[in-house]
Amino acid sequence: MTIADNISTIRARIAAAARAAGRDPAGIRLLPVSKTRPASAVLEAASAGCTRFGENRVQEATGKWEELAEDHPEISWAIIGHLQTNKARQVARFASEFQALDSLRLARELDRRLQNEGRGIDVLVEINTSGEPQKSGVALDDAVALCRQLGAFDSLRVRGLMTVALNSGDPSPVGACFQRVVDLQERLRDEAGGVSDWGELSMGMSGDFELAIAHGATTVRVGQAIFGPRSYPASA
Template sequence: MQKMQSIADRWKRIEHEVQDAALSCGRNPHDITIVAVSKMHSLEYIQQAYDAGARVFGENYAQEFRDKIQESQSIHFIPEWHFIGALQSNKVKYVIPHAALIHSCFSVSVADEIQRLSKKLDMITPVLVQVNTSGETSKSGIELDRIDEFMEQLQGYGNIKPRGLMTIPTATDDDMQLTKEFTVLRTIHERLKQTCEHPNDWNILSMGMSDDFNLAIREGATHVRIGTAIFGERNQ
């Protein structure tokens, strides 16, 4: 019971903080989606977050993603699931067709497999292009100087719909550095909107996590990915 109350209280606090962050910069809070990052948390805890008001959940690991969806479907619990983690081409089969949105498309091999499986299932899969705004080699994402080429390739796939961009910024407490990276992503997003095939669908900026979502919202985030601040520390 204590965990349930904690999750409900955490969710309400985050919901209010996101609302305050949006209003403080003249944005409509309803334009911002909170993706509750539920990796390594049980379906019981996910249901508690759902009961508190969460509707969109993000998973990082393909097989865990598949297993949770199968478990949730077996009890007729069907929230909106997003895949937000690094995705390998041999794991795409665990994600398609369950993901309402894949946040982490940045390689041709993964895009090829998303296209192949989506075509086989006669479906359109929405994706975000993950961008490495930090320049750190340890971070996933496409390099800044390869974004245009990759976008051109993505728009050639008939069963993939690019919806926007995602980034995981530098792990730092430096607000100026974080803001710089969020600004870079927003600027690229705005530029690509001018040339993308379906500009009205190019409307998602996934950036900001538990420690920096307020900065990301200020720079235009439409989706913030929040885990620890909702669920607490993960089980090891």
């Protein structure tokens, strides 16, 4: 199976999951996650109609952007992994979307860097819905307070929420993570509606995106089901 074949299969599964949930498949965006994959794989996916790609690591994303930007300006990048404030300058240079905002300090620094670049960026607030301490994201109890303050940053176009659900073969706790985001979305519309309409919900990856669609995901982040198993450099 080629990357294009895999994308076609994933799109068909997205459409089927949407119809099963009584939703319009056109309302669900596929974000291919190209981390650890070379620029050539990104171009294969782009030939199948994908134009925005998710990357976890800023340094890797920057390298691919620099390699492809001149000849392929239609390709854009979404940073979906945890971001340290000292990397905000790099993100402000090229990224079109940032899905892992989890602190006021980071919002302030990213906005400052974007102002310097004369750019704006679409932003999602990452929510830690599983409560796992090793995961990034703002805690559910702190999310409303953070989100209320994001309207102060002109360069951050706040679109909605993102989460990485519990990694489990049992759909019940995974679905519970997704439902917590939906519940928070409704609360934010009541309590922070002046910041955003909170319409974007980035939920679901290769192993659980159909369940995420059933709970209302508008973006699904799919990596291995498109590009195949990831290969990481061996430890020294």
